[in-house]
Amino acid sequence: MPKRPKFEPTKTPDGWAVNIPSSISATNSRERKFFADKKEAEKFAATIRARYHAGERSGVISKVAAMDASEAMRILKPHGLTLTEAAKDVARRMEASGSKETFKNRYDWVLPMGEAYWSDRYIRDMESLPRWVPESFMDLRCAAITPDVIRKALMEGGAIALSTIENRSRYIAAVLNYKPRHRKQTEIAIMSQKQVNAMFDACLDDTERWAVALMIYAGIRPSVSDGEMSRLDWQDISDEQIYISKDVSKTNSERFIPILPALAARIEHHPESGTVIPSNWKRRYAILRKAAKLTGQDEPRHTFASNFLAATSEDQTKSAMGHSAGSRTLFKHYRRAITEEQGKAFFGISGI
Secondary structure (H helix, E strand, C coil), rough: CCCCCCCCCCCEECCEEEEECCCCCCCCEEEEEEEHHHHHHHHHHHHHEEEEHHCCCCCCCCCCHHHHHHHHHHHHHHHEEEHHHHHHHEEEEEEHHHHCEEEEHHHHHHHHHHHHCCCCHHHHHHHHHHCCCCHHHCEEEHHHHHHHHHHHHHHHHCCCCHHHHHHHHHHHHHHCCCCCCHHHHHHCCCHHHHHHHHHHCCCCCHHHHHHHHHHHHHHCCCCCCCCCCCCCHHHCCCCCCCECCCCCCCCCCCCEECCCCHHHCCCCCCCCCCCCCCCCCHHHHHHHHHHHHCCCHHHHHHHHHHHHHHHHHHHHHHHHHHHCCCCCCCCHHHHCCCCHHHHHHCCCCCHH
16 A cells, blocks of 8 residues: 655755645646745645545645745735735725726737837837737736736747846836826927928938938938848839838838839939948938937938828828838827828829
C-alpha cells in the first residue's frame, strides 16, 4: 500500500515547494507548488493535507497563481486582511464606482484621440496592439488590469524577449493611463497660404522647392532618418501619380498619390530619375520650417491631408496617406479644418 504523502514544504532555489500528488492535482499529474514564504507554504500544505486525508479530490492552483497569491498575502498582512477579503473589497468598489469599462472600450476611445499628436510610428504600433494580446485581454475591465496581468497576456500573445514585453507593456499602460490633452495641443496644425509661400520663398534651389511641393501637395513624409523623402526616386513619379512602394513607405504598405494641378505646376521639369531628397536636407528643412514659423515637421503633411480630405473623400485620403481602410487616424480633426471649396482651390482643381 503506497504511503500517504506528507505534504511537507521543502526549500528549493525557486522558493518553498509543496508536492501535490496526481490524485488531488487539477491536471491529474504530479505537481509542485512554490511559495516565497515558508509559513505560507506550511499553511498551504496543511490545507492540502487535510483535504487529502478527508478524501477530498479538489483541484489546486498553478505555480504562478500560488506565487501571486503568496505575494498578495504578504502585501495584505500589515493591513490585517486576507486575500479573499481584499478581493471582495475590490469587487465591491468596482461595482460601486460603476467601472465596467473594458480595455477594448478604452482602446477604441483613446486611439482616435491620441492620433492627433502621436508620431506615425507610434500610431502604427498602437494599431498593432490588439494582435499582441489574447482576445480575452481586450474584454478585461480596466480596473482589473495590473502589470502582472499585462505581462502574462503579452507572453500568452507570443512575446518572449523581456525587452519586447517591457516595450509593449508601455503601450498598454499608455492606453490605461491616457488623459486627454488640452484642446490647443490636440488640434491639427494646418499651414496657411502665407506659411506655404514663406516656405517656398526660403528654398535655395529647385530641388528644395520640389521637395516642399511633394510634402505640401502629396503628403510625403519629410524625415531624413525614416521618412519617405529619403527613399523616394523621381522615376516613381509620373505625370499622373506618385507610386510609394513598400520599400519607400514608412508603414511598409504601397500606395498611389494623384498629382493634382498645384503639384504638377510646382514640380515641372523635375528629373526623370534620381533621389528626390535635396542635399543637406535635415539642416535645410529645419531652416525652411523656421521661415514658415512651423512648430513641428509634420504640418505640410497635415496640410495636404486636410485639404485633400475636404476636396475628395475619406477613402481617397486614407489611400493617399497610406492608412488602412479601417483606420480612424486624424480624420475627425481634419473634417473641421478646411471647407470643400478651400480644399479644391488649394489643389487648383474645380472638381474630382
